[in-house]
Amino acid sequence: MEALSVHLQTKLIRLKPVCISHTTPSAPKDRKRSGNFKNADNRCLSVIQSLRKKGLPVIANELVHRLKAEGFHMDNSTLTSLMLYYANNGFFTRADALWHTIINSAYDLHIHVVSNLIDAYIGAGLFYEVSRIVHEVSIRHPQLQHQVYVHTISCFGKIGEVELMDNALKEMVSKGFPVDSSIGNAYIVYYSRFGSITMMENAYQRLKSSRFLIEKDGIRAVSDAYIRDKKFHNLGNFLRDVGLGRRNVGNLVWNLLLLSYAANFKMKSLQREFLNMVDAGFDPDLTTFNIRSVAFSKMSLFWDLHLSLEHMNHNGICPDLVTYGCVVDAYLDRRLGRNLDFALRKMNVKDSPPIVLTDSILFEVLGKGDFQSSSEALLEFNMHKTWTYKKLIAIYLKKKYRSNQVFWNY
Structure with missing residues (x-):
């Protein structure tokens, strides 16, 4: 000390x-006072x-x-x-x-100072003090009101304080500030993560009544909420309401719709909507094909699986670890390991490095196959080794052979 x-x-x-x-009364120095x-x-x-x-x-x-x-x-x-x-x-x-x-004081107050102060108080759980700070800024610096309200709403939403977030939004609206598209979409995202399904749906209806479009993050957040509660029928209705023709979100809406059918293995509906997607002018991506491939693999629909692989090859889409896993798991689950070479003949197993490029939302619904899970563990354990799909498949086949030998010995 x-x-x-x-x-x-x-x-x-x-x-x-x-x-x-500064304090010396000198004219030259007075000129340099500032x-x-x-x-x-x-x-x-x-x-x-x-x-x-x-x-x-x-x-x-x-x-x-x-x-x-x-x-x-x-x-x-x-x-x-x-x-x-x-x-x-x-x-x-x-x-x-x-x-x-x-x-x-007469000092200029910058929004980043208020934002950082609010962050500190929210981090300590002093929510009442945050409301006081917002109120004081509204009185002394009204030009910062809107920005402060937007930041406060975002902070409350990120930590799951949806009631406080709702109160801040209502207070902002009562002072004549508009709710724009970004606030409305953030509102839906936070309710999807921390609120109930009913609260989330009400937030979506309010966004629609404001004539704002729900954006990509909002669509994904609402879909995640329905998937968590296994409300796949509600998910399908929501996606149709959003609009299957939305091109500014890519294939997200169509992929989620296909996933809602694949989750319950409604294969005819899955095939019908896939054809509707193509007819609507959308190009299936890797996630689209893998949603179908996982469903075909789990249902042992080998012919459909092969047609899907042919379609991928025709469209110039390279398979990833998920695609290979669908093929390997489908054949080994039916004890058709000897025919695996025929299935993999048109796939580049020798040169392609193993990688997962599929949207992770597929795994939330249908999980990961045994080959994919085993391969990911092996890749993580031996990160510095150069791997190919051929090496991974060979190791996996040895593993399955040994496990079968142990089973029959007992």
């Missing part, structure tokens, strides 16, 4: 000449920031008081820097005192 005091005294000695030069103040403020800010990095809030506070006693003028940057440091380190009483100094 004594060493810190000496360090502090040294800093004050270095800063003192600037203060003295420059001296600026240099002093920059040095004060530099010292405080260095103390912040070292985790010394008490010393930083003492430095501020002693600089004031020496006649230094604390500018906005210095005060906000110290305030945010106090808030981020849990010294909310001191942060609040500086906040009142700043908010009641």
